Amino acid sequence: DTGVSQNPRHKITKRGQNVTFRCDPISEHNRLYWYRQTLGQGPEFLTYFQNEAQLEKSRLLSDRFSAERPKGSFSTLEIQRTEQGDSAMYLCASSWGMDTQYFGPGTRLTVL
Amino acid sequence: AQRVTQPEKLLSVFKGAPVELKCNYSYSGSPELFWYVQYSRQRLQLLLRHISRESIKGFTADLNKGETSFHLKKPFAQEEDSAMYYCALRSGNTPLVFGKGTRLSVIA
Numbered sequence: 001d002t003g004v005s006q007n008p009r010h011k012i013t014k015r016g017q018n019v020t021f022r023c024d025p026i027s028e029h030n031r032l033y034w035y036r037q038t039l040g041q042g043p044e045f046l047t048y049f050q051n052e053a054q055l056e057k058s059r060l061l062s063d064r065f066s067a068e069r070p071k072g073s074f075s076t077l078e079i080q081r082t083e084q085g086d087s088a089m090y091l092c093a094s095s096w097g098m099d100t101q102y103f104g105p106g107t108r109l110t111v112l
Numbered sequence: 113a114q115r116v117t118q119p120e121k122l123l124s125v126f127k128g129a130p131v132e133l134k135c136n137y138s139y140s141g142s143p144e145l146f147w148y149v150q151y152s153r154q155r156l157q158l159l160l161r162h163i164s165r166e167s168i169k170g171f172t173a174d175l176n177k178g179e180t181s182f183h184l185k186k187p188f189a190q191e192e193d194s195a196m197y198y199c200a201l202r203s204g205n206t207p208l209v210f211g212k213g214t215r216l217s218v219i220a
């Protein structure tokens with residue numbers, strides 16, 4: 001296990017298109033988190049799962065955003081009808097319960 | 113509301129000089145405080161957490177509830193310490209709240 005992985009690493013899309021990102025957590029971790037990071041800011045929490053249940057969503061997560069973790073393993077984050085303001089680094093992290101969160105390398109989204 | 117403030121965007125120090133990265137937080141309860149670090153072209157990783165009360169790579173941080181601070185310190189900076197440092201807070205089962213980060217540059 002090489003840690004948390006995210007795909008793709010970079011995504012360029014046109015405004016109005018839909019995009020989907022994938023996160024593969026560390027295999028034994030039951031919690032999976034999504035964060036967004038824009039230039040000059042720290043990571044901002046979006047949502048998290050415990051196993052397959054989505055337990056909390058931030059107000060940052062508009063109706064255009066949806067996240068799933070269907071089998072309690074990998075997770076996907078979809079953004080519909082992308083806007084230029086969605087351009088950011090999307091980070092995934094996983095943990096065993098409340099223990100240390102391990103971060104992935106991130107997916108950088110650019111919306112033209 | 114939980115908030116983490118890192119007042120310095122950039123901190124430059126000479127190699128061998130002491131380092132202090134400031135972090136202040138606002139939360140009325142009993143928070144858990146963390147320092148995360150991101151080296152160039154690497155992913156974000158945990159450096160230390162206040163409940164561990166340990167020194168990692170020569171860095172220490174003491175939680176001061178009276179001043180609501182969790183400053184990160186190292187007596188002698190090394191070039192390999194150059195990185196982006198983020199202070200973060202959590203309370204109970206709440207998500208991590210990060211500060212905006214401080215870029216540490218250690219000059220040879």
